[in-house]
Amino acid sequence: MTLLSLKGVTKRFGGLTAVNGLSFDLREGETVGLLGPNGSGKTTALNMISGYLPVSEGTIALGGDTISGLGPERIAHRGVARTFQLVRALPSLSVGENVLAALAFRREPVWGKAAESRINDLLSDVGLAGRAGQPADSLTYIDLKRMELARALASEPSLLLLDEWLAGLNPTELRAGIDLITSLRDRGITILLVEHVMDAVRALCSRCIVMNAGGKIADGPTADVLADGEVIRAYLGEDHA
Template sequence: MTEILALSGITKRFGGLTAVNELSFSLAAGEVVGLLGPNGSGKTTVMNMISGFFAPTQGVIALKGEPIQGLAPHRIAPKGVARTFQLVRALPSLTVSENVQTALAFGKQRLWGEEARERALHHLEEVGLAERAGEKASDLTYIDQKRMELARALAAEPDLLLLDEWLAGLNPTELRTGIDLIQSLEQRGMTILLVEHVMDAIRALCGRCVVMNAGRKIADGPTDEVLRDPEVVRAYLGDDHA
């Protein structure tokens, strides 16, 4: 299978703190991979390095074989990387449609006007939000804000979608809706790396997981095997449970 993303020996230091320590893994086209680990293990730092918010201290990040480490976010995004954040970053004074149109205006094709409005509606339909396109983003419920953020990410036409705790804070009904949305993207062949703590979602979505602890990789393999790994159990629950 075609390799979409490859991290080789990635390290990130903040002064004397090593947040990520010589991390290596790769994603093949169409994979949905979970990036797991207890709080503070370095997962969001990895997402920030892939998307350009942080430059790695050392190591190589390759997107479809092209090194991208150290490039700014506005240079990485057009190459095919889109992401969501732990906290939804909506433009509250704009409508739902206009929020998606901003992504199209600065995306690969730089769409404006009627073409952008039509494309925005298409992406809102993908996430089940087309009927609320004309409403203010500030009026959306939490799950609908998450849907809107996903529509913005899809508007970038990514080859790689980074989901940083996109399912966090949802009630059971909303969680099922969110899982269904991500599964629909998987069925379309999208490559997804997701940071998540909701294990029901991990088991439903991820055929494979990479697990971090204290900045280093401690496991990488099929989800069921990884979640039974004694070192993974120890990282999450402590020695008494391993």
């Protein structure tokens, strides 16, 4: 069953077209890589799906219902959660309070004892068990990313958008991150991830969509897409194709 559908989605910033006529579907339970060189429009696409940017043209539908035109809070309440390239923590709060903020603003807010239990479960899911009371501003880079993921999962999303969540990790952290995303995939969450770490893409994604200069240039099984001449040219230049 199709969960997410983009049809002719375009985003213009004045005279600049950042995304141009982007169309693709995601089926329920898929983990799909959204790839492309820097400046190709990937994050802008995520921003439109999650409602942080309005579309200039085209439509975005979730579960058959049009969501383009809705604000980010309304789209989040329909089951879309995301992470950002730069982790956006609430540094004056504890790790648990950061997750509590997400629980409090979901469609069905959770408070009190139920929230405490849910916070502990979410932190355990992402590898931060027992650290709810730790100040958020004392976390390492990988643990900040874990906390951000716990906040995203607090809304119990059907669609999770990961914007370079694995970027900047050392090899040990990367392996742990891949295992964590694999566990989410195995729970049936549909995942669209923007990523430049090709080892992670190969390990996680059965399918990839590739963008260049705002448009889609490839869409198919990961191995086929990564061997495509146009994709190689987009990343490495004509001499490597």
